Amino acid sequence: MGARIPHPSDDYARQPPDQTLAELGSDRAHGLGEAEAAARLARFGHNEIAEREEPVWHRVLRRFWGPIPWMIEAAAVLSALARKWEDLAIIGVLLGVNAGLDFLQEHRALDALRALRRGMARSVLALRAGRWRRLPARELVPGDIVRLRIGDIVPADCQLVEGEYLLLDQSMLTGESLPVSKKAGEVVYAHTVVKQGEMLAVVVNTGAATRFQSVVSLVAEAGLHERSHFQRMVIQIGNFLILLTLALVSVVVLVALFRHEPPLEILRFALVLTVASIPVALPAVLSVTMAVGAMNLARRRAIVSRLVAIEELAGVDVFCCDKTGTLTRNEMRVVEPVALDGHDEREVFLLAALASRQENQDPIELAIFHHIDEHLPDLDWRAWRQRRFTPFDPVRKRTEAVAEGAGGRLVAVKGAPQVLMELARLDEEQARTLGELVEQLAARGYRTLAVGRAAQEGAPSSWWA
Incomplete structure (x- = not known):
């Protein structure tokens, strides 16, 4: 029997598990058949959130785009026009060092993250055609019956069907460090961790339809549209220097024309002034400094995927954290034991x-x-x-x-x-x-x-x- 299009995960908490099993065309005693599971896999896709990896060529060219790179590139062009080959070589080396360090650090961080993901490839105990089998989590489909036990990472959004209770760590979704209790009929979400208990559950949503997808979308949107304070300050410096250079060159050209200087001499002087006004070493110095910081953090087992994040963290004035400890060590501690009268x-x-x-x-x-x-x-x-x-x-x-x-x-x-x-x-x-x-x-x-x-x-x- 074919499954209906799954609803949002929270909707299943409002109905009994038997109704969910009927809607998804599943059976708690036999699970899905192999043919039906394959058809649903083709229909709903793998149980994973697709990642759009930025092409290497785009990551390289991105280092040459922005107010400061534009100024340095303009200085290189002007040096070539003025036939100052030594200046052109120095500017080219500085531009390449800046782009190379930034790209190399990001590339290493991405490689480390890929290795972590490969090492965390998960499997799950699922009921297929009446037999319990261990399957890769990415092959789960809506309607699969899975067994969740202590230590498991919930592989998809599921409704609990049978068992006493589960204690779940939902800190990845809610920030709450204490586990929450779930019983039959309630919905558990992908990427939460089972701390206690063992229950059967039916998969209701997978991949991009899970609650975890909303968290991923928010993070991706923030990374796409938001600029860090450090990036905004560098852009402001670049814009200021561009305006200042244009103003100085304009004044010099007007004065030279008023004094009837030769046009070639005016052009050469304007080129020299423009090149001198551009801080060609600024990006390279910033990249080297932050790369050293990234190496120090790597020794402490922290992966820096973007160099600008280091300066952003260093500029924090007020750090707020909740009392649960989620933003600190996510560990509970005994703070003030109290013994009643007559006991210690x-x-x-x-x-x-x-x-x-x-x-x-x-x-x-x-x-x-x-x-x-x-x-x-x-x-x-x-x-x-x-x-x-x-x-x-x-x-x-x-x-x-x-x-x-x-x-x-x-x-x-x-x-x-x-x-x-x-x-x-x-x-x-x-x-x-x-x-x-x-x-x-x-x-x-x-x-x-x-x-x-x-x-x-x-x-x-x-x-x-």
Whole structure:
């Protein structure tokens, strides 16, 4: 059965997965047949965003276009007319050095980016003709059934069909560093990363029809139409020098004509003045300086695709970043641990570690283990053994673990403060006091995580901090 033309990805979140499968002519038990998948691949194209690479000849000629290059090229022409071959050679070398350095740096950066893309070629587990197969992500089509699990990069815009939940890192699209929870019926977007969970999903849009395409389009449009502050300043300098040179030459010519100087002498003097007014070494000096900066950044594993970006970054006066850390290291850290009366920080982090799993690479749990390694290296949490572990889910809003150690057997709980307050069965006064503490921390931009323990499974928490 042929598929209907896919809708915008967000529209699928408003309908149940079975309706989506029916519209796309797919089956959750068998997926698409090989013939149907091939037909859809021919119809919708590969699951990739086409890149329009600038031709090499255009990238070379672009270095000779602009106010400053025009002035240098004019100086070269005037030097040739005046038969000043030494000047012509020097100007030609400077013009070539400027264009060559800029082109070489951009070419190296583009080669590095291509190598990164080749190294990041992805595959996905898809259901085709009733069999699970690992396919290149670029061969997915609308209607394919895929399996998403921890560590996977979502290959296309999909609607979740079956499973408990997924925790997704959507920072590439939204800038939010904390993962978001998704359940059956919701839509997940291409290039987001699965942090926890495993679910089946149906592909609803691929390639240029995905939400990620809008991000790419905005970036491409900005690069096409926007000039950096550095470029604008160089253009202003070039325009000023052109106007100044024309004004000086005009004055010299008028004075010489008034004094009845020979026309050939007037022309030669005007040529000398024009060549002297053009800063032929300026672009070469700028390119060499920024190329050195690009080399220093490369040693720090930063790829500079455009030299002008270095000067633009160096000219930043105010740097704004959000509290999530997306613009910094995209890592969470424990800032201000609070232990309630009768307990200390060691107890808090012992329970937090027992209610976590380091191998899950959860950003919140990684912050806990990092704090222990940095501030409590002698905390022997590894001496305890987890006998049962219940991961976080968006319904219960907590993580639980049954652990055994030298101190006996206990249940460690970690989750939202409101949930643990309810589990601990606090009285009204205690609940109000702790609620005010959570609000005070939130007002300072902190995310609050509560930990607690119970002597046995099913019992209320004896304390929490």
